[in-house]
Amino acid sequence: MSEEQMYRVALGLTSGVGDKLTKILVSYCGSATEVFKTKRGKLLKIPGVGPKTADALLSKQTLLEAEEECTKAEKEGALMLFFTDTDYPQRLKTIDDAPTLLYLKGNANVNAQKIVAIVGTRSATSYGKKITEEIVEGLSHFDSMLIVSGLAYGIDITTHKAALKYTVPTLGVMAAGVDVVYPAAHKGIAGQMLAEGGLLTEYPMGTKPEAPYFPARNRIIAGLADALIVVEAAIKGGALITADIANSYNKDIFAVPGNVGSTYSEGCNRLIQTHKAGIFTSVQDMVFMMNWEKKGLPKAPPLLDLSALSEEEKLVVSLLQQNKEMLIDELSWKSQVPVSLLASLLLGLELQGMIKSMPGKKYTLAQNR
Structure with missing residues (x-):
């Protein structure tokens, strides 16, 4: 059990912290571990965090409960999948109300x-x-x-x-x-x-x-x-x-x-x-x-070659494939990539000819144009 895993579980067990706020907290702080190491004053500046939630995040009782939960899952042979993990279901990552933590056995x-x-x-x-x-x-x-x-x-x-x-x-x-x-x-x-x-x-x-x-x-x-x-x-x-x-x-x-x-x-x-x-x-x-193929038959070539892209770039392209055009803030929210990093990713994808920027800080796939 890693420290980060324990803190991820602790977020889900913290009173007042649901799936949406978990995503916001991790986006602002960088990881679940950093959320719990952030000082109260800075926590209160994060949208959706009030005094009660900040106090709950600073409580050591939640961490004890999270440690016990991780031990139980390990004994049961259950894998914990956090929404930032590469093994987390990619199809769920693009859905606003998807759970941030899943147990897979x-x-x-x-x-x-x-x-x-x-x-x-x-x-x-x-x-x-x-x-x-x-x-x-x-x-x-x-x-x-x-x-x-x-x-x-x-x-x-x-x-x-x-x-x-x-x-x-x-x-x-x-x-x-x-x-x-x-x-x-x-x-x-x-x-x-x-x-x-x-x-x-x-x-x-x-x-x-x-x-x-x-x-x-x-x-x-x-x-x-x-x-x-x-x-x-x-x-x-x-x-x-x-x-x-x-x-x-x-x-x-x-x-x-x-x-x-x-x-x-x-x-x-x-x-x-x-x-x-x-x-x-x-x-x-x-x-x-x-448009599926049977076993043994050649698969149709993909419309886009994503093999050379990073995981974050693949996620951005996937989001734009499902939504014809998106605002940069919406892309940041759904991909959980900070806007500062996302801007450079979008520029790189645009230079590769994969996406196009539009007026109003909107983006779309180049093939949609």
Whole structure:
């Protein structure tokens, strides 16, 4: 356990410090360690930090709790991923409300080349289970694939079981501590998932599942995925919440159509009807829309050659690929690169012909011009 890791955990345990303020603090101070070594007067000059928060950051009790938390995670074999780490899910780094600290247990590649999330009702029908298995079997023919779901009853656990059957790495995103598998009936499956996939959560060790944690968990599922497939869903429920979040993240969403009179097809049909999801007819059609290649086939060349860029430059280009144009302040916030350093990075990228500066301190990819 490094000192920096302990301080990262301490930020999450500090009263009054949430994910957004954590990013601001690290951006201003340079690291989690430096946040706790900054004097009270300087802390109070940071936006969002009041007297109570500053006092909490200076309390040694939080550091003791963080040390204990790190010890528990280490014993459980859980890896802690902070938002500044290179192993942190890159797809989440561009999302404002992404958690700053994640716990990962297992061997899942959370930055796999292709990530598909499959969600649906807990009261899955035999039709829904059959379709889910067929989808996973179809996805098993593609390289660097990770299949994500929520480890719940119904479509979720059917997804994980099918992934194990067809040897596709699968990740369960949890609404509890990584050491608290819920429902308990899925402990066996969760254990099997660790070899090639794993379990992921934002909640500290020992956290029990509570109702508000499930919608929060859904934003991670939506944020991780390139494509979200809703198999069966009622008009209200977690699957529809996940689809709404995925829409807000500009993700590709597909819904399996069903019988008009079926309760658990009503949600999918509504997504299609309101143009919030494309109609799912087959894995082949979805893959065509995602421009993916099958195993053994040559991959299409990337539009941009990012191989010679630094990690910070790659992140900036990635942000501009997802947003046609961005203000320098917005780029700094989402990349967590200080404006002083970002300005030189942007100049370098512009000289390489990769980006263009625009009036009003805005930037865009050169190919967008």
